[in-house]
Amino acid sequence: MALFGTDGVRGLANSDLTAELALDLAVAAAHILGEAGAFSGHRPRAIVGQDSRASGEFLEAAVVAGLASAGVDVYRVGVLPTPAIAHLVAESGADLGVMISASHNPMPDNGIKFFAKGGGKLDDTLEAAIEARLGESWERPTGRNVGRVIDDQSASERYLFHLLSSLATNLKGLKVVVDCANGAASDVAPTAYHRAGAKVTSISNRPDGWNINDGCGSTHMENLIAKVKEVGADIGIAHDGDADRCLAVDANGEVVDGDFIMAILATHLKVSTVVGTVMSNLGFVKAMEANGIKVVKTSVGDRYVLENMLANNHILGGEQSGHIILREHANTGDGVLTALQLMQVMASTGKSLAELAGVMKRFPQVLINVKDVNKSKLESSTKIADAISASEAKLGDKGRILVRASGTEALVRVMVEAESEKEAQEQASALAEIVRLELK
Numbered sequence: 001m002a003l004f005g006t007d008g009v010r011g012l013a014n015s016d017l018t019a020e021l022a023l024d025l026a027v028a029a030a031h032i033l034g035e036a037g038a039f040s041g042h043r044p045r046a047i048v049g050q051d052s053r054a055s056g057e058f059l060e061a062a063v064v065a066g067l068a069s070a071g072v073d074v075y076r077v078g079v080l081p082t083p084a085i086a087h088l089v090a091e092s093g094a095d096l097g098v099m100i101s102a103s104h105n106p107m108p109d110n111g112i113k114f115f116a117k118g119g120g121k122l123d124d125t126l127e128a129a130i131e132a133r134l135g136e137s138w139e140r141p142t143g144r145n146v147g148r149v150i151d152d153q154s155a156s157e158r159y160l161f162h163l164l165s166s167l168a169t170n171l172k173g174l175k176v177v178v179d180c181a182n183g184a185a186s187d188v189a190p191t192a193y194h195r196a197g198a199k200v201t202s203i204s205n206r207p208d209g210w211n212i213n214d215g216c217g218s219t220h221m222e223n224l225i226a227k228v229k230e231v232g233a234d235i236g237i238a239h240d241g242d243a244d245r246c247l248a249v250d251a252n253g254e255v256v257d258g259d260f261i262m263a264i265l266a267t268h269l270k271v272s273t274v275v276g277t278v279m280s281n282l283g284f285v286k287a288m289e290a291n292g293i294k295v296v297k298t299s300v301g302d303r304y305v306l307e308n309m310l311a312n313n314h315i316l317g318g319e320q321s322g323h324i325i326l327r328e329h330a331n332t333g334d335g336v337l338t339a340l341q342l343m344q345v346m347a348s349t350g351k352s353l354a355e356l357a358g359v360m361k362r363f364p365q366v367l368i369n370v371k372d373v374n375k376s377k378l379e380s381s382t383k384i385a386d387a388i389s390a391s392e393a394k395l396g397d398k399g400r401i402l403v404r405a406s407g408t409e410a411l412v413r414v415m416v417e418a419e420s421e422k423e424a425q426e427q428a429s430a431l432a433e434i435v436r437l438e439l440k
Contacts, residue, residue, distance in 0.1 A: 006407030013055035026066025054209035068147030181217025245322035275317030287360030
């Protein structure tokens with residue numbers, strides 16, 4: 001089974017993802033990138049950050065030790081969003097970035113994401129090479145050749161400067177509630193929105209090492225919805241644990257997901273093409289077509305969205321989950337940047353979020369996560385394939401079905417879109433039961 005998923009290495013911290021594994025991954029990454037010419041004969045530098053999980057403390061120590069022992073100078077930036085690490089790698093000219101986070105996963109999990117020079121995520125070939133070299137014997141540098149470890153105190157301010165530099169409109173007059181998921185954005189998100197001119201109310205912004213994503217953030221919107229209504233805010237913003245995604249809530253408490261956000265930004269920016277994924281809502285696709293905008297679909301994962309954007313010079317792409325890439329400003333999904341750009345559209349047009357979200361009508365979508373199954377058998381099951389074909393024939397062009405193995409969790413996702421919630425639920429439930437029986 002491959003160690004790397006669609007977004008780095010993840011697992012139960014100190015069980016699947018141990019300090020020993022983190023150290024070995026860091027050493028192997030330094031060797032592979034060095035051999036690939038990423039260090040170009042100079043003393044390499046790495047940026048290392050983490051989200052607010054308690055396990056990130058020992059995992060960071062292991063990653064830093066591995067890199068420094070391999071001759072890499074390490075700049076520790078502390079608790080910052082994943083996109084901050086990507087930006088800081090590019091901005092500083094560093095050779096490597098490492099983010100220790102399991103994003104929206106529960107607190108006991110953790111993960112390690114690598115960024116190459118320039119701030120892009122490593123491609124599949126490099127990840128496979130790193131995995132193949134774990135635990136190998138190697139000649140260790142000594143004396144002045146070992147890496148140094150530096151605490152970078154200016155990293156947060158440099159990231160905030162980057163975020164605020166993306167704005168052309170002051171957000172004065174906008175009232176925003178931000179749910180920081182007790183995660184990596186707990187300091188920078190409220191600060192960024194305040195400095196941009198908005199009146200900010202923050203919730204779930206007091207991380208204690210254990211409360212990240214715990215009944216809050218982009219996977220638990222109920223607290224944000226209640227607070228938006230309570231304080232009469234214009235918009236609510238929900239981040240996940242590492243703040244690479246952004247979901248929104250309008251003044252009425254209605255959720256505005258990544259598809260709506262992309263639709264708003266695409267029409268405002270007047271792009272010709274937007275890059276989505278196979279999970280993009282059918283309503284989003286139809287709305288873009290109605291506005292003369294082509295939708296290109298990739299596999300799930302913002303790395304695949306970015307690959308397509310780079311290959312075809314597109315400037316906007318993202319996922320329904322709220323990973324939005326605005327390539328004029330960043331090379332990875334950035335939840336805080338996305339929120340600032342969304343609020344800028346509100347401020348510059350004078351329209352409410354509900355009015356802007358009217359650009360598309362969401363098709364009812366039912367997503368069932370089928371757990372405790374052998375997801376590796378999914379592709380070879382003819383019974384599941386036949387069931388999917390039968391459901392697709394019944395829905396025709398008024399619905400859509402997607403059954404896929406999760407790249408980050410041990411489950412299979414069954415997604416059905418249809419004109420009515422009832423039909424979507426019926427088809428999804430039937431398919432999920434077949435998946436459960438076939439893959440148990």
